[in-house]
Amino acid sequence: MTTDTRRIALVTGATRGLGLETVRQLAAEGLHVLLAGRDHTRAVAAAVPFQAEGLSVEAIALDVTSPVSIRKAAQDVADKFGRLDVLVNNAGVFLDDFGLSPSQQSLRTWRETFETNLFGVIATTQAFLPLLRAAPAARIVNLSSVLGSLAAHTDPSSEVFDIKMPAYGASKSALNAWTVHLAHELRDTPIKVNAVHPGSVKTDMNARGELDVRTGARTSVEMALLGADGPSGGFHHLGEVLPW
Template sequence: MKSVLITGANRSIGLETAKQLLERGLFVYLGSRSLEKGATAAQALKEKGLEHVQAIEIDVTNPASILSAKNIIEKEQGKLDILINNAGISGAYPQQAMDAPAEGIQEVFDTNFFGVIHVTQAFLELLKKSDSPRISNITSGLGSLTGHADPSWKYYQVKPVSYVCSKAALNAYTIVLAHELKDLPFKVNAIDPGYTATAFNQFSGPGTVESAASFIIKHTLTDEHAPTGKFYSNDIEDATEESPW
């Protein structure tokens, strides 16, 4: 049975992704900063007959917490097949480049960018023991520099500096990491679940968590011939589903 760790999985898109992966027969480590909230979410899944789930405490901004989670999974599984870096924050609003406090921007980067790096580097050892390791970095269409430079883009006016810059940096990290792992059976991709109705955006998005999770899984559970180092978006309507960087 393949194992997957999803960070920030106690609610919203992360929780729905856990549910759908459980339905596909994977063992899911449901990552949550609060073990209590994670345990509550895991118990709700078990009550639906989805037994192969375990809450695990992981704060992506806390190296000790990350190491503890890694040690637990190593002891129980010996390896990890899939890492879904889903945890993220939007930061306080308004966010304007001219006057946003640098400390606020750094706080968003600590979770959305540096948190992903800390978690990924900690779990690489276990991922390398898998026959088909996958790393999916959950990003946003707002991380597209091409989009932000195009006045005709539908989200052109939406430019929260902390969030935009953190996701653009995450996309860049994804490209570099995928390149470094290209000679191993890794697939490393940035996946934008689309503008989804969640508490993250006061439920303003048109998409559903079910669609968002399904899209993440589509570009995570891939075969050995699948691309790596790509930026997929659920808001792109063409056949490739690739977003411009």
């Protein structure tokens, strides 16, 4: 086990897009960042440019839909560091068909979406929670979406009122609920748990996005670096608290 005194952060789904940029920003803040991806070779390739810039980034294999992969990653972190200061649950999928109505989306789409966006987050968090408890004041960041806000979906004046992608949106609503429950469980500890909406970010998963990834990653990084007086159990976007 190393005696590294820097904060150790792990970002899932980090080989591209928002996850990759979150790794960059956390490493720029002086953290040692574990860049997690399903494919270790791709994770290594993604980490190399950061290392060339002098940033402290290390690749790790982690598939949030594989219990074996999750357990191995958690054991690797335990063996090397003995703790985890920041967990950013960034991995996610968007599988809804834009050409279908909510009732027409396939059950397979629902199941595969929840497998990554909810069950994968819960399984990963459960596996790493002992390491997060071992840190002085850990932070858990769950990447959600305003499409998971029931208040926004039922408000005719909301920008998402007419955007109904049910499997993705419901998975994020459930993720928000998980955030609330976990924050309550950990309320008497130094650990803070928050959900974030990155904004409509232009990525491979969202070609219609408006924000750049640098701006999109900002809220995740802000919640990852919260001080002792920061919030827990909230839903955040660029300094604003969003309605559930």
